[in-house]
Amino acid sequence: MSSFDESDAFEGASLSARAMAARPMPYLDDLNPEQRAAVEALEGPVLMLAGAGTGKTKALTTRIVHLLNTGTARPNEILAVTFTNKAAREMKMRVGRTLGEAIEGMPWLGTFHSICVKLLRRHAELVDLKSNFTILDTDDQIRLLKQLIRAAGIDDKRWPARALAGVIDNWKNRAWTPDNVPAGEAGAFDGKGVALYKQYQIRLRELNAVDFGDLLLHMVTIFQSHEDILAQYQRWFRYILVDEYQDTNVAQYLWLRLLAGGHKNICCVGDDDQSIYGWRGAEVGNILRFEKDFPGATVIRLEQNYRSTPHILAAAGGVIAGNKGRLGKELWTEAPEGEKVRLIGHWDGEEEARWIGEEIEAMQRGTRGMRAFGLDDMAILVRASHQMRAFEDRFLTIGLPYRVIGGPRFYERMEIRDAMAYFRLVVSPSDDLAFERIVNTPKRGLGDKAQQTIQRIARENGVSLLDGAALAVEQGAIKGKGAAALGKLVVDLSRWGRMTGDADLSHMELAEIILDESGYTEMWQNDKTPEAPGRLENLKELVKALEQFENLGGFLEHVSLIMDNESEEQGEKVSIMTLHAAKGLEFPAVFLPGWEDGLFPSQRSMDESGLKGVEEERRLAYVGITRAEEICTISFAGNRRVYGQWQSQMPSRFIDELPEEHVEVLTPPDLYGGGYGAAGGMGQSGLEQMAAEANVYNSPGWRRMQSRAGERPLSQPRESKSSVIDAQAISSHTMGERVFHQKFGYGAVIGIEGDKLEIDFEKAGVKKVVARFVTGADDVPF
DNA sequence: CAGTCCTTGCCGGCC
DNA sequence: GCAAGGACTG
Numbered sequence: 012m013s014s015f016d017e018s019d020a021f022e023g024a025s026l027s028a029r030a031m032a033a034r035p036m037p038y039l040d041d042l043n044p045e046q047r048a049a050v051e052a053l054e055g056p057v058l059m060l061a062g063a064g065t066g067k068t069k070a071l072t073t074r075i076v077h078l079l080n081t082g083t084a085r086p087n088e089i090l091a092v093t094f095t096n097k098a099a100r101e102m103k104m105r106v107g108r109t110l111g112e113a114i115e116g117m118p119w120l121g122t123f124h125s126i127c128v129k130l131l132r133r134h135a136e137l138v139d140l141k142s143n144f145t146i147l148d149t150d151d152q153i154r155l156l157k158q159l160i161r162a163a164g165i166d167d168k169r170w171p172a173r174a175l176a177g178v179i180d181n182w183k184n185r186a187w188t189p190d191n192v193p194a195g196e197a198g199a200f201d202g203k204g205v206a207l208y209k210q211y212q213i214r215l216r217e218l219n220a221v222d223f224g225d226l227l228l229h230m231v232t233i234f235q236s237h238e239d240i241l242a243q244y245q246r247w248f249r250y251i252l253v254d255e256y257q258d259t260n261v262a263q264y265l266w267l268r269l270l271a272g273g274h275k276n277i278c279c280v281g282d283d284d285q286s287i288y289g290w291r292g293a294e295v296g297n298i299l300r301f302e303k304d305f306p307g308a309t310v311i312r313l314e315q316n317y318r319s320t321p322h323i324l325a326a327a328g329g330v331i332a333g334n335k336g337r338l339g340k341e342l343w344t345e346a347p348e349g350e351k352v353r354l355i356g357h358w359d360g361e362e363e364a365r366w367i368g369e370e371i372e373a374m375q376r377g378t379r380g381m382r383a384f385g386l387d388d389m390a391i392l393v394r395a396s397h398q399m400r401a402f403e404d405r406f407l408t409i410g411l412p413y414r415v416i417g418g419p420r421f422y423e424r425m426e427i428r429d430a431m432a433y434f435r436l437v438v439s440p441s442d443d444l445a446f447e448r449i450v451n452t453p454k455r456g457l458g459d460k461a462q463q464t465i466q467r468i469a470r471e472n473g474v475s476l477l478d479g480a481a482l483a484v485e486q487g488a489i490k491g492k493g494a495a496a497l498g499k500l501v502v503d504l505s506r507w508g509r510m511t512g513d514a515d516l517s518h519m520e521l522a523e524i525i526l527d528e529s530g531y532t533e534m535w536q537n538d539k540t541p542e543a544p545g546r547l548e549n550l551k552e553l554v555k556a557l558e559q560f561e562n563l564g565g566f567l568e569h570v571s572l573i574m575d576n577e578s579e580e581q582g583e584k585v586s587i588m589t590l591h592a593a594k595g596l597e598f599p600a601v602f603l604p605g606w607e608d609g610l611f612p613s614q615r616s617m618d619e620s621g622l623k624g625v626e627e628e629r630r631l632a633y634v635g636i637t638r639a640e641e642i643c644t645i646s647f648a649g650n651r652r653v654y655g656q657w658q659s660q661m662p663s664r665f666i667d668e669l670p671e672e673h674v675e676v677l678t679p680p681d682l683y684g685g686g687y688g689a690a691g692g693m694g695q696s697g698l699e700q701m702a703a704e705a706n707v708y709n710s711p712g713w714r715r716m717q718s719r720a721g722e723r724p725l726s727q728p729r730e731s732k733s734s735v736i737d738a739q740a741i742s743s744h745t746m747g748e749r750v751f752h753q754k755f756g757y758g759a760v761i762g763i764e765g766d767k768l769e770i771d772f773e774k775a776g777v778k779k780v781v782a783r784f785v786t787g788a789d790d791v792p793f
Numbered sequence: 794c795a796g797t798c799c800t801t802g803c804c805g806g807c808c
Numbered sequence: 809g810c811a812a813g814g815a816c817t818g
Contacts, residue, residue, distance in 0.1 A: 095807075124808045148808095168801095168813095223808055290805070397804045400809095417806085458794050493794090591806040613805070654803070655809040800814080 034080055038073050038109050046070040049278075049311045050077050053250070056271075056305035057278040058298070062342045063327070063637035064318025064597065067280050068098075071254060072105040074278060075117075078250055079110060090248035090270065091120040094255045098595060099125075102254070119248065123263050127226040128568070130244075137237065138229045143439065143564075145220045150428070151444045152176055152222050159210050163203065170201055178204050179211060183224030184292025186231050186262040188212075218443060227262040234269045245273035255595075256281030256301075260292035268304060275305055283338045284331050285634050287591060289620070289627045299338065316342045318597050320349030322673045323643050327636040329670035334626045350381065352636070352643045352669060355677040356662065359650040360398075360605070364405040366679075367391065367602050370644070371411060371585055374600060381642065386412060386583040388599040392590050392635050394611040398604065399587050406585070416588035422570050426535065426546040427553055431570065433525050434563050437507045441475035450480070453534035455496035457489075464488050465497075477504065503528060511563065518566075519557045526550060590635050601639035606632075606647040606663035625664075632665045644677075645669070 039047055046066055049059045050073045061067030075091060078084045093099045099121050106117065119126060128146070135142040147155070156179075157172040178199045182192055189209040197205060215221060221229065234241040251271050253259070256279035259267070271277035279301060286295045302308050316324055324342050331337070357363040377383035391402055399415060406413045421427060429452055435445040450465070451457045468488060469479025483489050484498045507525050510516055526532045532550065535543050560566040586598070605611055612628035620627070636643055647662045748760045 122808060146808095226808085288806075291807070394806095395804060396806080397809095454795075456794070460794085491794090589806060615805070652809080794818105796816105796818085798814100798816080801812085803810085803812100 036077070036080060038076055038080075042066075042070070042073060043315055045311055045313050045315070046073070048309075049313070050074045052278075052309045052311070053078060053081075053083055054276060056275050056301070056308035058256075058301045058305075058308050058310045059278065059280040059313065060298075060310065060338055060340060061280055061282055061313040062316060062340045063282065063285060063634070064316045065313035065342070066315075066317055067282075067313060068102065068105070068254075068595075070313065071252060071278075071280055072102055072109065074252065075102070075106050075120075076109045079106075084250050086117045087119065088247065088249040089117060089119060089252065090126070090250070091117065091252040092123055092126060092254065092267075093120075094122060094258055095595075096122055096125070098254055123266070124223060124226050127230045127266075130230055131221070131226060131233075134230075134233050134237075134240065137233050137240075139216050140221065140229075141219050143219070145218070145435065145439065145442060145444075145567075146226070147215075147220050147222045147444070148423075149176070150423075151220075154444065154447070155214060155218075156207070156211060159207055159214065163207065163210075165201070165203065175200050175204065175207060179208050180224050181292060182208065183222075183228050184260040184262055186228060186265050188228065188232065219439075219441070220444070224262070227266055231262055231265050231269070234266070241269055242273070244270055249274060249276060251277040253277070253279045253281075255285075257283050257286035257295055257298045258288045258293045259297050261294055261297075262292075264294065264297045271305075277305065282340075284334070284340070284630055285594060287594065287627060287631050287634060289623070290616070299336075312340055314340050314342055316344045316346075318640050319344065319637060320346050320641060322349055322351045323636060323639050323641075325673045326352040326643070326669050327633050329673070330629060330636065330665055330668045331633040333668050334629055350642055351673050351675040352645060353677050354666065354669065354674050355644065355646045355679060357646060357648045357679055359657075360401050360648045360652060361405075362679075363604050363646050363648045364401040367402070367604060367644075367646070368405045368409050368411055370602075372409075374642070384600050384642075386585045389602070390586040390588065390593065390596070390598040390600075390638070391602045391604065392588060392593045392638060394590055394605055394613060394631070396589055398610075402587050402604075412582060412584040414584040414586055416586055417592035421549070421552075424546070424549060426549055429531065430522075430526060430550055430553055431567065433529055433531065434522065435567060436477065436504055437511065437521075437525060438564050438567060440477050440504065440508060443469075443476045446476040446480075449529075449531075450476075450497075450500070453530045455500065456491065456493040457497060458493075461489050461493050461497070477501065500529075518560070518562050519554055522554050522557055522563065526554075590631050593638050594634055597638055597640055599640045600642040601635070601644070603632075603635045603643065603645045604647075605651075606645050606666055607651065607660035608663055609660065610651070611663050612665070629665060629668075632663075 039050065042050060043066070046069065049057065049070045053074075059067065059070060061070065071091075075089060078089060079086060091102065093102060103117060103120055106120075131138075131140075131144075132142045135144055153172045153176055156175050157167055160167045160170060160172055160175065182196070187193070187196075189205060189212055192205050192208065199205070200207065215225070234244075248270055251267065253267060258281075267277065267279075279298070281298045283295050283298050286293060286298075289295070302310065319327075321344055324344060328342065355366070357366060371386070371389055374381065374384045374389065375386065393399055393402075396417075403413065403415070405411075422431075429449060432442075432445040432448040435442045436449065439445075447462070450462060465476055465480045465483050468483045468486070469476045472479065472482060474482070480497055481501045484494060484501060487494070489497055507521065507528075510521055510524070511518070513521075532547070535546050535550070538546075557563070557566050560569065611632070612625050616624035616628055618624075636645075645666065647660065647666065649660060650657055651660050652658070746760055750758060750760055
């Protein structure tokens with residue numbers, strides 16, 4: 012921005028900035044006026060409302076650079092919080108690059124959780140923990156809760172541990188300790204939620220463990236009850252920056268407000284339209300109330316978009332306009348018009364995957380006057396991870412290289428978690444959860460009964476499970492071959508524990524010894540399932556990953572917080588990921604499949620949160636569309652397999668919200684007598700029908716007409732053309748009617764639920780089936 | 794106690 | 809369609 016000269020740069024700049032004016036600030040020239048204002052308003056509260064693709068990360072990192080470069084703050088005086096490790100890494104990298112590698116690290120740039128771990132280790136004793144506490148992941152958490160539920164004599168089938176975990180997480184996100192849970196929540200989990208929460212916290216304390224929610228909750232508790240400690244950190248962290256502020260939950264919000272309470276030098280960046288984590292406690296309200304909490308705050312809007320074409324922005328804007336209570340931003344761009352957003356409907360989910368696969372190959376070559384795109388330039392963004400399968404299957408078939416982002420993470424794999432349980436037990440022998448995990452892995456002949464004995468002895472003596480096991484062996488309480496194996500395990504573990512102090516032995520070698528001598532490696536070597544080699548490979552990788560750490564303990568700490576797929580494999584590949592994982596990313600060409608009501612917007616979200624749920628789904632749609640730079644392709648299918656059953660789908664309500672003038676409707680391949688499965692079965696009238704449907708996809712009234720016409724599926728299933736299934740039979744079934752199903756045979760209708768029937772089959776028993784696949788028994792043509 | 798069959802419930806994303 | 813968990817059997 013050459014229109015800004017030096018004197019402009021000093022407007023509103025701090026004294027210290029003036030003092031450092033001698034230093035060049037070339038980085039400021041890269042910014043537009045709004046970004047520059049956000050960077051230079053160093054003192055006092057600042058709220059940066061930054062739309063998608065408006066250079067928010069740039070503004071944020073430049074702000075850090077400016078703080079450092081002007082000498083306003085030293086690296087360790089800046090607290091910069093992000094949500095993901097990826098964002099933290101990126102920010103670190105960009106600060107370093109702009110500054111010319113000069114920073115000696117930013118110790119307080121990281122995720123909420125990683126920063127809280129650091130703080131909590133220093134003050135653990137204030138919440139009755141030791142500073143070497145372990146951090147439970149979701150798996151451990153569920154197992155622990157299950158034990159508590161069973162111990163309370165509650166049927167854990169009707170009241171699953173997962174549900175309780177959800178309730179407790181929710182409370183923690185709102186910064187409610189067991190004593191603070193409001194009376195209105197008392198009914199949670201069959202009225203026993205609060206009591207179980209209390210027990211859970213006691214148990215965590217006994218285990219010297221915390222869960223993710225505790226990291227923040229404990230710190231908020233400490234800050235609230237120890238003014239001196241809070242004051243110390245308020246002085247220490249002189250400047251606070253927060254990324255993705257719209258995603259903060261109440262606990263995070265309180266934490267920030269406490270820390271910023273003195274100087275109020277807090278800069279929050281967010282976009283209320285991209286708030287997509289309400290389900291995990293994020294409060295858009297935090298961004299909406301910023302000006303109330305920090306009176307006199309500078310509010311800066313970044314609205315110039317540097318990412319997408321006008322058509323894409325207009326389509327996204329049209330969708331998000333349906334939400335109420337927005338802060339309101341209007342994105343604009345100087346980019347050339349480009350392609351309209353492309354919309355296409357398909358017969359079913361498999362065909363959608365097939366078409367996208369082909370389209371990707373075509374776009375690689377350059378098609379329809381578009382430029383050629385590399386595979387790295389293209390991404391498929393799905394609503395739910397199970398949608399990925401169809402694409403993986405298809406891409407494997409046609410040999411199209413792809414990468415799944417955010418799939419099953421390395422550290423969540425069974426073999427890795429097992430191996431880490433061994434490491435944990437070696438480092439901290441009282442880690443009961445780790446003990447439970449590996450005591451019979453590999454098989455040592457220690458089943459339920461033996462484990463109960465160990466539990467009992469440990470409890471009676473008030474010792475850890477491992478010590479309890481040692482006692483059990485001494486007392487001869489465990490019989491048979493299990494006794495010897497258990498004895499060996501106990502001895503081995505203490506031996507490995509002593510070896511951690513051995514200076515001649517690297518922790519990598521120790522890790523290998525543990526995995527070998529415990530028989531764990533051998534277990535997988537003897538396993539003949541196809542996954543076994545991959546698991547051994549992963550174990551090798553695990554040992555390799557240890558290299559970057561000083562000892563096993565340091566590694567375990569890292570792993571509990573860094574759960575993302577680090578392995579950035581090389582090579583040109585199409586990316587497949589969820590919409591949630593895509594936030595913050597951008598691609599020249601984006602595919603958005605599965606825009607069908609129930610899938611997107613997700614039924615679950617609507618059931619749980621009603622209109623609020625739909626609005627959050629709409630923001631997710633907005634995030635999806637705004638990931639695209641040049642080409643955005645939205646698609647839906649008329650039929651989709653859900654839980655292995657075919658279901659007819661209605662196009663998403665969001666499709667109706669796309670402004671017509673920015674959308675181009677593509678023709679489904681079937682219209683050309685398509686070479687696949689259609690097998691010439693489609694007659695002329697079928698073609699006309701599909702063509703007619705294709706032409707009205709873009710009419711905003713189309714969906715409404717469809718719904719008025721009843722629950723008519725987008726198109727009849729292909730099977731109706733050639734098989735015994737009579738499409739006309741959809742309409743009416745009556746209770747008690749005798750019907751025929753191709754797979755299950757004859758049966759009687761015992762329930763009707765929309766388009767699904769409950770049928771008591773003579774051979775197959777009671778099943779729920781889609782009405783379309785059932786005919787009246789008399790209609791069977793053989 | 795481990796392996797196999799069968800039933801059941803489920804598929805929302807992250808630190 | 810799949811994985812987890814229970815019942816049953818060797």
